[in-house]
Amino acid sequence: MSAAVDDAAAMTMSERRARLLLLSMYPLDRGMWGPTVRITQVRRALAKRIRLDVVAADRGPRRAALARYLLSGRLRGLDGIYVENSTTLPSETDLAFLALARGVGVPVLTYVRDAHYLFDEYYAATSLKRRMAQVLFRPAMKALRAVSTQMAYPSTGLAYAVGERGPDPFLLPPGSPAPVAVPRQPSANALLFVGAMRYPVQGLELLQGAVARARELGHDLRVICVSRPGEEPPEPRPAWLTVERGARQEIERLLPDVVATIQPRLRSPYNDLTVPIKVMEYLSYGRPIIATDCTEQARIVRDADAGIVVGDTVEAMAAGLAQLRTADAGQISRWSANATMAALRSSWDACAASILDRLHIRPDDPG
Numbered sequence: 501m502s503a504a505v506d507d508a509a510a511m512t513m514s515e516r517r518a519r520l521l522l523l524s525m526y527p528l529d530r531g532m533w534g535p536t537v538r539i540t541q542v543r544r545a546l547a548k549r550i551r552l553d554v555v556a557a558d559r560g561p562r563r564a565a566l567a568r569y570l571l572s573g574r575l576r577g578l579d580g581i582y583v584e585n586s587t588t589l590p591s592e593t594d595l596a597f598l599a600l601a602r603g604v605g606v607p608v609l610t611y612v613r614d615a616h617y618l619f620d621e622y623y624a625a626t627s628l629k630r631r632m633a634q635v636l637f638r639p640a641m642k643a644l645r646a647v648s649t650q651m652a653y654p655s656t657g658l659a660y661a662v663g664e665r666g667p668d669p670f671l672l673p674p675g676s677p678a679p680v681a682v683p684r685q686p687s688a689n690a691l692l693f694v695g696a697m698r699y700p701v702q703g704l705e706l707l708q709g710a711v712a713r714a715r716e717l718g719h720d721l722r723v724i725c726v727s728r729p730g731e732e733p734p735e736p737r738p739a740w741l742t743v744e745r746g747a748r749q750e751i752e753r754l755l756p757d758v759v760a761t762i763q764p765r766l767r768s769p770y771n772d773l774t775v776p777i778k779v780m781e782y783l784s785y786g787r788p789i790i791a792t793d794c795t796e797q798a799r800i801v802r803d804a805d806a807g808i809v810v811g812d813t814v815e816a817m818a819a820g821l822a823q824l825r826t827a828d829a830g831q832i833s834r835w836s837a838n839a840t841m842a843a844l845r846s847s848w849d850a851c852a853a854s855i856l857d858r859l860h861i862r863p864d865d866p867g
Contacts, residue, residue: 517551518579518861521569524556525586525594532747533728534695534777535613538674539584545675545852546582549863553578563593575601580859583610583648589633589640598647607859610648611672612641615662619770621701638663650858655796657773670858673775675848677748677784679840682755684787684832690724691762691790691821694751694778696731701771703764703792703812704733708741710764710817715740717818719825723762724754748781755785759832760824763791766812772796783843788835790820804842807835 524539532540539556546552553574555565569575581601598608616622617637625631641662645651652672653659659669691711697704711721722740725733732743744754761782765771772795779797782789789807791797798809810820824832856863 517864519551519553519577520546520856520859520861521553521555521574521578521581522546523566523581523583523594523598524554525559525562525584525588525590526556527558527561528554528556531728535584535586537781538613538777541675541677541848542582542584542852542855545848546855548849549852549856550861551864559588559591563591566593566597570597570600575604575606578606579861580856581606581608582855582859583608583644585610585612585644587614587616589636590644595643595647598644602647602649607649608647609650609652609855609859610644611652612644612658612662613654614774615658615770618661619768621768622699622770652855652858654775655773657795661773672851672854673846674777674780675851676780676843676846677848679784679786679843680752680755681786682752684759684836685756688757688759689720690722690754690757691760692724692726692751692754692758692782692785692787693762693764694726694781695776696727697725697733698731701766701768703766706766706792706812706814706817707762707764708733708738709814710821711740712738713814713818714821714825717822719822721759721821721825724758726751726754751785755787758785758787760788760790760807761785763789763797764812764817765792765794765797767792767794775800780843780846783839783846786836786840786843788824788832789839790817790824792817800842804838805835806839806842 522543526535526539528536528540543554555569557565602608617634625634650670651664652670654673656669696702711723714721724742724744726744726746733741763776763779775796779800783806789801791801791809792812793809801807801809808820808823810817
C-alpha cells in the first residue's frame with residue numbers, strides 16, 4: 501500500500517473516532533472554585549479518552565457560542581453531549597440547542613449540580629427576582645429533563661428534590677484528584693478548611709466555637725482557611741485563624757503543617773443532600789477529615805474510615821477535635837492512608853468513564 505493510501509486510511513480512522521461536546525454553563529477562564537473545579541477535572545479526564553469539543557461561557561456569551569457551533573457544522577457526526585448545568589437557570593438557547601441535538605439523534609446527558617433555589621438557607625426569597633427564580637426552577641429542570649436523554653445528580657436526595665421520579669437516578673458525585681504524598685510535620689497542629697464562609701449553614705460560628713473550646717481544654721490547634729476574596733471569614737478573626745489564597749498547588753505547600761482537614765457545615769435540609777467537592781478533595785490530601793454529620797458527607801468519611809464524624813454543635817465538634825489530638829500516631833496514619841485509598845477509588849477518571857458509558861460512547865483510551 502502506498503504512503504498516500506496509508507495517510508488516507510489513517511485520516512479515515514481518525515475521522516471515525518468518537519467525539520463528545522462538553523457544554524459548561526460556567527466559564528472556565530475565571531479562576532477555580534466549586535463548579536469550575538469539577539468541570540475542569542471532568543474536562544481533563546474526558547480529553548484523555550475521547551475527542552472533545554468544549555463550549556463554556558456565561559448565559560449571554562454562551563448563546564453566541566452555541567450559534568457558532570451550529571453554523572460550524574460540528575453537530576453533525578457528534579456522538580454525545582455532556583452538560584454541566586449551572587446554579588442559574590438554563591437559557592432558551594440552551595434548551596433549543598439541546599432539543600435540536602436530540603432531534604438529530606445525539607444523546608444528551610445533563611448533570612444537575614445543585615438546587616439552591618429550593619432551600620431558604622442558601623437562597624432566601626428576599627426580592628421579586630429571587631421569588632421568580634424559585635418559581636421557575638422546577639419548570640426549568642423539567643424542560644432540561646425533556647431535552648436530555650438522561651439526567652445525572654450528585655446524590656439520590658438531590659435527584660428527588662429537583663423532581664426525578666425514577667427508582668434509580670443516575671449519580672455522578674464529585675471525584676477526587678490524584679492523591680499527593682506530603683509528609684506531615686511532627687508539630688503539625690493546623691486544621692485546613694477550603695471554601696466559602698458566606699452563609700450561617702456553612703459553619704463558621706461552629707468552627708470558631710469548637711476550636712476555641714478545644715484550645716481551652718489544652719489542645720493546641722489553629723485553622724488555615726483558604727478562601728476566595730470576599731468569601732473568607734469576616735473580621736475580626738481570632739489570632740489562631742489565618743486566611744490564605746490560592747488553588748491546589750498553594751494548598752499542597754500548606755500541608756506539612758496540617759494535621760487534619762475540616763468540614764463544619766451545619767445540618768440542614770440542603771446540606772444533607774449535597775456531596776461537597778471539598779470533601780472529595782480533602783481525601784486526596786492524605787489527612788484525617790473532621791466532618792459534621794450531614795448525611796452525604798458523613799457517609800463518605802464513615803465508608804472510608806478516613807476521620808471523625810461529629811455532631812453540629814460546639815461541644816460535639818470540640819470533642820471530636822479532642823479525639824483527634826489524643827489519637828496516637830498509628831491511628832492518624834490509618835485515617836490518612838484510608839483517605840488516600842478512598843481518593844484513588846473515587847477518581848475523576850472514574851467519573852469520566854461513567855459519563856461515556858452512560859452515553860454509550862466507546863473511548864479511544866479506556867484509561
